[in-house]
Amino acid sequence: MNNRHINIAVLEPSQIIYEGLSNIFLKSGQYFQLLRVDTFDELENYIGKKKLDVIIINPSQIQNKDKEFIALKNAQTDTYWVALVYTFFNQKMLSLFDKTIHITDTPDSIIGLINKINESNSSASPTAGHEQLSDREIEVLKLVAAGLSNKEIADKLFISIHTVISHRKNISQKTGIKSQSGLTIYAILNKIIQIEDFSS
Secondary structure (H helix, E strand, C coil): CCCCCEEEEEECCCHHHHHHHHHHHHHCCCCEEEEEECCHHHHHHHCCCCCCCEEEECHHHHCCCHHHHHHHHHHCCCCEEEEEECCCCCHHHHCCCCEEEECCCCHHHHHHHHHHHHHHHHHCCHHHHCCCCCHHHHHHHHHHHCCCCHHHHHHHHCCCHHHHHHHHHHHHHHHCCCCHHHHHHHHHHCCCCCHHHHCC
């Protein structure tokens, strides 16, 4: 493993939990540099100013901000997003994250997770672990982003509505995004469509 600093931002409202996490990283004897942010807006403002390898977030801090979170995550493809969980969150919320840390995890398992992230980060981006969209799924995604209904997509591609729905389900599973606006942002950020396509 590289002996470089691993830059970690932590968005966690509880001082006690942040201090506990900070202590785990400090006692590991490894090169972790921690930054605490208090709000999602502060994280958005900070991201661009410094390279962050890992962002650990209490999922309650992104409730009702799914679209903003997905857009920020998709724009930061070299960053791993880790949920810090100590209460119940539904699977849909947790599926937005790359990894999960539970409050009951041991210090060794937390450090082990961060080390695995660091090792894979040095060889590939986190999105490389996600399944790639097929050519047909990309075609469907372009038309979804253009605002076409399932029926209009079916007519344009000469396939059944059932097949369109099946492709959309696969796209959502592979990207972790369900809404049309979220998929549009994903398509723009991954250069599947151009922003100029919307200016006409």
